[in-house]
Amino acid sequence: MIEQEAAINLMYLMELSEDPASTARYFEELNQYLSDEGCTFFDGPLPTLLKPQFLTVEQVNRLDHVVKFISSALGKLIDLYLEDTDLRAMMQFSDAENKFFAIDPGYKVPLVISRLDAFMSGYDIKFLEFNCDSPAGSSYADVIESAFKALLEKMSVLKRWQIDYVNRQEHLLNALLQCYAEFRSQHTQFPEKPTIAIVDWDDVMTASEFGLLQNFISKRGYNTIVTSPQQFEIKGDQMVAVGEVVHLIYRRVITRELIDKRSEAEDFISGIKDHLACVVNPFRSFIVGNKKILAALTDERFHHIFSQTERDVITSTIPWTKVLSDTKVVYQGFRVDLKPFVIDNQEKLVLKAAVSYGGKDVFLGRETDPQKWASVVDQHIDSEAWVVQEYTPIPQEMFPVIESDNVNFKLKKVNLNPWAFLGRYCGAISRISDDSIVNVSQGGGIIPTICFRKRKHQL
Secondary structure, three states: OOHHHHHHHHHHHHHHHHOHHHHHHHHHHHHHHHHHOOOEEOOEEOOOOOOOEEEEHHHHHHHHHHHHHHHHHHHHHHHHHOOOHHHHHHHOOOHHHHHHHOOOOOOOOOOOEEEEEEEEEOOEEEEEEEEOOOOOOHHHHHHHHHHHHHHHOOOHHHHHEEEEOOOHHHHHHHHHHHHHHHHHHHOOOOOOOOOEEEEOOOOOOOHHHHHHHHHHHHHOOOOEEEEOHHHEEEEOOEEEEOOEEEOEEEEOOOHHHHHHOHHHOHHHHHHHHOOOOEEEOOHHHHHHHOOHHHHHHOOHHHHHHOOHHHHHHHHHHOOOEEEOOOOEEEEOOEEEEHHHHHHHOHHHEEEEEOOOOOOOOEEEHHHOOHHHHHHHHHHHOOOOOEEEEEOOOOOEEEEEEEEOOEEEEEEEEEEEEEEEEOOEEEEEEEEEEOOOOOOHHHOOEEEEEEEEEEOOOOO
8 A cells, every 4th residue: 555545544544543433333324225225235325444545646647558558459359350261269168148249339449337346455456257247336436426426525534635535437438428429320210309318127136226327327318227138129210119219238148148048138138130110238248348358468469450559458457367277377477387386376266257247157266275275177178168367466455344423444345346438448437345356246235435635725
């Protein structure tokens, strides 16, 4: 932790410790705000703790730089996948998936909305995976940041600091509308002001977020509905859902799930294919949501598509990652047989399913029984559907834990999740957990990621 970051964290925690009763009241007010605003997860407020992750301006500048060039590299890999047999063979997508990827979205940018999950320690950033298909959390992040804004205004320690806030939903809406404008330039029958549909299955855990975003977009003057793929039907040359003609679809439904249930959503899929509505993200964004893409980023066969700056960012931010297979690979300059190397060096490694989310199917070598580790390797070595990645130390920070009117301080593991809209850094959110697999679906929590700077002295 760098000096300024350490200073604000220490002063913040000290102020919370000085008045436990007020701190407990702050936490109660925070949870009540989240509940009142509909920022919920399952049956309660979104799980959180009473401290943001503070980032300096210099750390945010570092994030802005690496997000820009990792995003551009991912976009180039999507374009390459559509024409390169080596990359297609490596990724092993099904024929059904490839048919979805071939659908032209009607705009040039292949990756519009992404969340790039990372560990950040000081200025060092390591990306562990990319959520590029239908990433959740931007509306949650804005609401929880608003809740903390009210809290931070009460704290004397922050009178020394200026806090910079980010409206991720505004950036998201702008990205949707930019894609729609480009789509509409080729399909002039569409209105300038679209009706927007937020689309996912009815029973997903993050459904409360859709209402938050619907409310935000509606206040900006756009008719917005929340619906599911099954509700769409084609009427003439229009896509209609719950009685509304839809022009712009914010796709939250996961591509693989849609493929599995495509018989339930034939009109939804056909309408997108026939350009009866603009959809964001395009289905091809799923290509770089597969964890094998981290191996592709560092594969010399594909380096020719990247600029020197992109290669430098890849080298500094992507941990050593390989597709789990019975082959030879290079590790720190040495050529090794991958299977025995993975078995013998499990303390240094992590095994992950290439397509999985919610923190599932992840095994940290240092926390896994050796027999279980070997069993996972044996079970998946031939499928080439898993990756092995070099372990990255998990940052930890001290957080207040309120129990009754007592304030205790406990170390929590933290990961950082920067957003990229149209390839630009647009704020972040952080997740915390007692476990090494830091994920809200696995019992973790969410805290705002806030940039701070010293206030200028005024005469």
